[in-house]
Amino acid sequence: TAIHRADYQAPAYWIATVELCFDLDPAKTRVLNRMQLRRNPDVPAQALRLDGEELNLARVLVNGQGTSFRMDTTERGQQLVLENLPEGDEPFTLEIFTTCCPAKNTKLMGLFVSQDTFFTQCEAEGFRRITYFLDRPDVMALYTVTLRADRDKYPVLLSNGNLVEEGTLDDGRHFAKWVDPFKKPAYLFALVAGKLVAREQRIRSRAGNDHLLQIFVRRGDLDKTEHAMLSLMHSIAWDEARFGLTLDLERFMIVATSDFNMGAMENKGLNIFNTKYVLASQATATDSDFSGVESVVGHEYFHNWTGDRVTCRDWFQLSLKEGLTVFRDQEFSMDLCAEASARAVKRIEDVRVLRTVQFPEDAGPMAHPVRPDAYIEISNFYTVTIYEKGAEVVRMMQTLVGRDGFAKGMTLYFERHDGQAVTCDDFAQAIADANPQSHLAALLPQFKRWYAQAGTPRVHAAGHYDAENRSYTLTLSQSCPPTPDQPVKEPFVIPVALGLVAANGAALPLQYTVDSGETNASEALFTMTQAGHTLVFHGLDAEPVPSLLRGFSAPVILDIEYSDAQLLTLLAHDSDPFNRWEAAQRLALRHALNAVSAEGDVPAQVLDGAFVEAMRAILREPALDAAFKELVLTLPSEGYIAEQLAVVDPQRIHAVREAMRLQLAVALQPDWAAAWEASEHNGSYSPDPLSAGRRALAGLALVNLNLAAAPTGDTVWPGRTYQRFKDADNMTDRANALSALVGAGHELAKPALERFHALFTDEALVIDKWFQMQASAPDRGGDILPLVKQLMKHPDFSIQNPNRARSLVFAYCNGNPAGFHRADGAGYAFWVEQVLAMDAINPQVAARLARALDRWKKLAAPYQALAREAISRVAASTSLSNDVREVITRALAD
Ligand code: ARG
Ligand code: ZN
Numbered sequence: 089t090a091i092h093r094a095d096y097q098a099p100a101y102w103i104a105t106v107e108l109c110f111d112l113d114p115a116k117t118r119v120l121n122r123m124q125l126r127r128n129p130d131v132p133a134q135a136l137r138l139d140g141e142e143l144n145l146a147r148v149l150v151n152g153q154g155t156s157f158r159m160d161t162t163e164r165g166q167q168l169v170l171e172n173l174p175e176g177d178e179p180f181t182l183e184i185f186t187t188c189c190p191a192k193n194t195k196l197m198g199l200f201v202s203q204d205t206f207f208t209q210c211e212a213e214g215f216r217r218i219t220y221f222l223d224r225p226d227v228m229a230l231y232t233v234t235l236r237a238d239r240d241k242y243p244v245l246l247s248n249g250n251l252v253e254e255g256t257l258d259d260g261r262h263f264a265k266w267v268d269p270f271k272k273p274a275y276l277f278a279l280v281a282g283k284l285v286a287r288e289q290r291i292r293s294r295a296g297n298d299h300l301l302q303i304f305v306r307r308g309d310l311d312k313t314e315h316a317m318l319s320l321m322h323s324i325a326w327d328e329a330r331f332g333l334t335l336d337l338e339r340f341m342i343v344a345t346s347d348f349n350m351g352a353m354e355n356k357g358l359n360i361f362n363t364k365y366v367l368a369s370q371a372t373a374t375d376s377d378f379s380g381v382e383s384v385v386g387h388e389y390f391h392n393w394t395g396d397r398v399t400c401r402d403w404f405q406l407s408l409k410e411g412l413t414v415f416r417d418q419e420f421s422m423d424l425c426a427e428a429s430a431r432a433v434k435r436i437e438d439v440r441v442l443r444t445v446q447f448p449e450d451a452g453p454m455a456h457p458v459r460p461d462a463y464i465e466i467s468n469f470y471t472v473t474i475y476e477k478g479a480e481v482v483r484m485m486q487t488l489v490g491r492d493g494f495a496k497g498m499t500l501y502f503e504r505h506d507g508q509a510v511t512c513d514d515f516a517q518a519i520a521d522a523n524p525q526s527h528l529a530a531l532l533p534q535f536k537r538w539y540a541q542a543g544t545p546r547v548h549a550a551g552h553y554d555a556e557n558r559s560y561t562l563t564l565s566q567s568c569p570p571t572p573d574q575p576v577k578e579p580f581v582i583p584v585a586l587g588l589v590a591a592n593g594a595a596l597p598l599q600y601t602v603d604s605g606e607t608n609a610s611e612a613l614f615t616m617t618q619a620g621h622t623l624v625f626h627g628l629d630a631e632p633v634p635s636l637l638r639g640f641s642a643p644v645i646l647d648i649e650y651s652d653a654q655l656l657t658l659l660a661h662d663s664d665p666f667n668r669w670e671a672a673q674r675l676a677l678r679h680a681l682n683a684v685s686a687e688g689d690v691p692a693q694v695l696d697g698a699f700v701e702a703m704r705a706i707l708r709e710p711a712l713d714a715a716f717k718e719l720v721l722t723l724p725s726e727g728y729i730a731e732q733l734a735v736v737d738p739q740r741i742h743a744v745r746e747a748m749r750l751q752l753a754v755a756l757q758p759d760w761a762a763a764w765e766a767s768e769h770n771g772s773y774s775p776d777p778l779s780a781g782r783r784a785l786a787g788l789a790l791v792n793l794n795l796a797a798a799p800t801g802d803t804v805w806p807g808r809t810y811q812r813f814k815d816a817d818n819m820t821d822r823a824n825a826l827s828a829l830v831g832a833g834h835e836l837a838k839p840a841l842e843r844f845h846a847l848f849t850d851e852a853l854v855i856d857k858w859f860q861m862q863a864s865a866p867d868r869g870g871d872i873l874p875l876v877k878q879l880m881k882h883p884d885f886s887i888q889n890p891n892r893a894r895s896l897v898f899a900y901c902n903g904n905p906a907g908f909h910r911a912d913g914a915g916y917a918f919w920v921e922q923v924l925a926m927d928a929i930n931p932q933v934a935a936r937l938a939r940a941l942d943r944w945k946k947l948a949a950p951y952q953a954l955a956r957e958a959i960s961r962v963a964a965s966t967s968l969s970n971d972v973r974e975v976i977t978r979a980l981a982d
Contacts, residue, residue, distance in 0.1 A: 089163065090462040093404040099222055100134045101125045103229040104179060108219070112237035112281050114191035114201050121186070121219040123229070126179040133175070138168040138220035139213070141198070142188065145220070149183040150174070163970075168220045184220050193217070194888060194929045202347035203306070204241065205282025207360055209353055212403055212466045215274035225273040225400045226509040235281055236263045242281040244304065248272070248356045250338055268356055270336070271507060273399055278355030280304065280343045287313040291321060294328055299335050303366065304343040308850075312367035315378055315775070316342065319385040326386070326420050331498050333393045342366060342385070346852055349890055349932050350470065352384050354391030361388070364853055364891060370773045372851050374820040375780035379421065387417040398502065401509045403466045407458045407539070408512045410470075411478020415486075418479060430777035432665035433715045439640045439666070442480065444728050446472040447645070450544045451731070452942040453978040455571040459512050459539040464974040467932045473542075480643040481538045485519050487583045487613065487641055488528040488535075497522040512539050527581075527615050534617060535581040542571040545580050547616070549648040553631035560588070560628050565620040566644070572981070582616040585638035585664075588625060591653075593661025596632050600625040613641070633657050638664040650674065656702055665716065672706070672720045675699050676748070680729050683744045690743045693751060700755045707759045714767060715781025718788050723748055726905045730946070737948040742906030746866065753795035760796070761805075764789040773818045780820070787824030794832035810836045814843070823857060830865050855884050856895035863899035863907075872907030873914055876900045887925060890933050897922050901940040908940070909951050916941070916958035923962050923972060931969030938962065938975040956980075 104124040111118040127133065137160070148157050150173060160167040174180045193200040198217025199208050208218065216223040233247040239262040245254070249268030256262050284304040291299050301320055303313045320342065327333040337357045348362040365384035368377055394416060395409035418438055422431045449455060449472055456469065458478045463469050486494040497519030504518055516536055520529040528535060545568040552561045564584065568577035588596040598610045600623050614623065625632070633654045637646050650658075650671075658671035676699070683694040706712065706720050726745055730736045753760070767786035769779070790812070793805040806829065813825035826844055829837040841858065848854035863876050879885060879896055887893050901908050901919050908915040919940060926934035944955035962968070963976045
């Protein structure tokens with residue numbers, strides 16, 4: 089059964105201090121947990137119920153004495169129940185001695201072993217797998233941790249805070265004692281023990297404090313940590329400069345592990361990272377890997393304030409820290425961009441993720457508000473809605489109060505709540521209270537509907553030009569479709585950044601009245617609060633082209649009927665780069681949707697001449713950044729096209745999009761060649777946005793040149809591509825060349841893949857790319873599934889390692905629609921097998937995979953019936969985890 093937000097109750101006990109002592113052994117780790125507790129006088133006296141999972145309990149002492157206790161086994165797991173505790177609100181000591189088996193912990197929650205090293209992951213509810221505890225974020229305690237382990241096998245012993253003591257023990261063992269000066273919830277606890285080496289950096293903050301920064305990795309990986317360290321230093325400087333938030337610890341540590349369910353974890357002072365977001369070198373990491381490292385290092389560092397210093401009262405408030413911290417990491421990456429154009433590119437990339445992943449989530453069976461009302465398994469709610477949509481909600485607040493106003497709001501938030509576990513209301517209230525004159529303050533209760541109502545709102549816009557009155561009337565209306573448990577929605581507060589563009593491209597002055605009001609507005613931001621609004625713009629000599637939702641000012645779908653000519657105007661001239669890009673996407677989407685819904689075979693020419701020429705013009709435009717060109721020239725994904733349709737035939741969409749790709753490849757062949765030549769540069773590698781953009785465009789050019797090779801009888805480009813693949817001095821160029829060959833199905837792909845594997849046998853993250861590239865290659869006649877099945881047997885494949893599973897199984901089921909949605913249902917049968925196999929090992933990861941068929945109800949025949957059958961087969965399993973059960977039950981609900 090589900091847990092409901094409305095049922096929140098304060099804890100019956102508080103824990104002031106925790107002393108943990110670990111005897112680390114992979115097969116049997118002994119944990120002594122000595123706590124100071126007292127009753128919470130604000131709630132009725134009751135038994136103490138401590139959460140625990142897969143623990144062996146040896147002893148319980150209260151104030152040093154044996155005590156009676158019992159175990160309660162519920163469907164949510166085990167609880168240790170103590171009924172006869174001292175009365176009154178005096179503190180008492182509780183000692184619990186347990187053992188656990190990290191070596192067998194394949195769930196990667198709690199204490200686990202990866203490559204002979206101990207790691208922990210406690211968010212959200214992993215601490216209960218280490219010891220019995222009040223495992224909830226509003227119970228914040230001071231921790232002292234002693235680690236004991238074999239000195240040779242585990243020379244490095246780390247936990248949160250400061251190292252206060254270390255030394256030798258008998259039998260070749262040693263110990264280290266750590267004290268964390270900050271109160272924290274259990275989910276921020278961490279320990280690491282193993283053979284690791286560190287890159288170290290000493291810094292002095294602006295405030296004059298000295299800090300030691302350390303990044304711990306396996307010996308061979310030290311040369312791949314420079315970028316992470318630079319990113320950390322930039323993060324520290326940025327948080328000081330933009331929000332006045334300083335590093336509060338003498339020592340800040342990052343440790344990398346190759347077995348990790350998620351990206352990284354913000355444990356206080358001891359962040360634990362997936363290697364994917366720490367390790368980066370020119371030879372092994374692509375530009376997007378470099379930027380992933382920068383974002384995630386920033387993200388986890390920023391959690392030190394937004395998450396650790398101020399945390400969540402309960403897990404329904406998860407977006408309090410995640411939405412805000414994603415917003416912060418997005419802003420950080422944008423602020424690191426030297427050029428405005430690079431900021432715009434970053435914004436487009438972030439929006440693309442939101443629209444291709446979060447919008448479908450919001451329209452499917454897992455749709456939930458940014459602050460959910462109920463869940464069965466909290467791990468299932470680490471979603472793009474909580475993270476990315478949550479970040480958009482924070483971004484709208486900043487838009488409504490201004491950048492400085494937002495910084496003031498953050499300051500007030502920390503003044504009020506430092507050291508507390510709070511709610512999303514507390515955050516929004518602080519931002520509003522710091523800006524009493526703002527739209528946000530005036531509209532706060534309505535604004536907070538963004539936290540409460542699921543689903544993506546639609547804004548419908550329609551314009552009418554009145555030549556006689558030289559006026560242009562724009563009507564804006566909003567609606568939001570029903571989502572599970574929410575049939576009816578109230579209007580949202582929607583900030584619409586807008587401008588008017590003349591047919592010749594000139595920006596037009598804004599003079600308008602709202603809802604037949606008296607006052608003239610000239611602001612480029614209009615805030616919708618009602619179901620409908622009418623804006624009348626004055627003084628216009630000709631019909632303007634409206635540019636709405638500039639910079640994607642709200643996470644909504646904008647319905648507006650532009651003519652092709654209007655979109656071409658925006659594409660060529662809009663001063664807002666986001667809407668320039670958006671105009672090209674809309675044009676491409678229009679052509680795609682027309683061809684998808686037409687009868688008969690997919691025509692060779694899906695695109696019209698005007699679109700092709702517009703793309704040529706963009707490619708040739710010297711004033712535009714390469715990165716921006718690459719975004720404009722990349723067609724909307726198959727998934728994004730599918731989202732626009734009521735009934736989805738993945739094979740038809742694939743065929744149409746492939747036809748469009750081929751058409752652009754052939755029609756622009758000389759321009760692609762020119763773009764590739766122009767991107768050639770000498771000089772050393774740097775992952776900065778400008779040079780990364782050049783490589784991205786060069787990569788897209790190679791993809792196109794290889795696609796065009798067969799139909800045009802060209803034999804030069806595949807050979808040149810292979811040469812580039814061999815000679816590349818960085819992973820971006822090398823991987824782009826390889827995937828151009830693989831994607832075009834060229835015969836050179838095979839030797840290139842073999843060579844790639846041989847070159848990087850010992851680089852796990854590169855081998856991941858090798859699997860991923862093959863599993864996500866364009867399907868030709870159903871050839872991908874057999875390949876995937878064959879790769880599952882490759883000696884390098886392991887379903888236990890989440891990165892590897894993601895690079896093969898997820899890359900196929902989630903990242904290759906045409907390969908997966910097969911008319912014979914074999915893709916779904918494979919999915920059933922993998923979900924069940926994975927669930928027995930790692931339910932969290934299995935539940936992610938289970939979501940690959942979220943949108944099955946939209947599928948056309950025969951896919952829909954086959955998908956339903958596959959989901960039912962998973963549902964029929966009697967041994968499902970709560971994680972997978974929740975996802976599957978929702979998928980089957982009407
Ligand atoms: N708080 C982490 C982050 O966003 C994510 C941890 C999620 N872990 C989990 N097992 N669900 O940086
Ligand atoms: Zn986070």
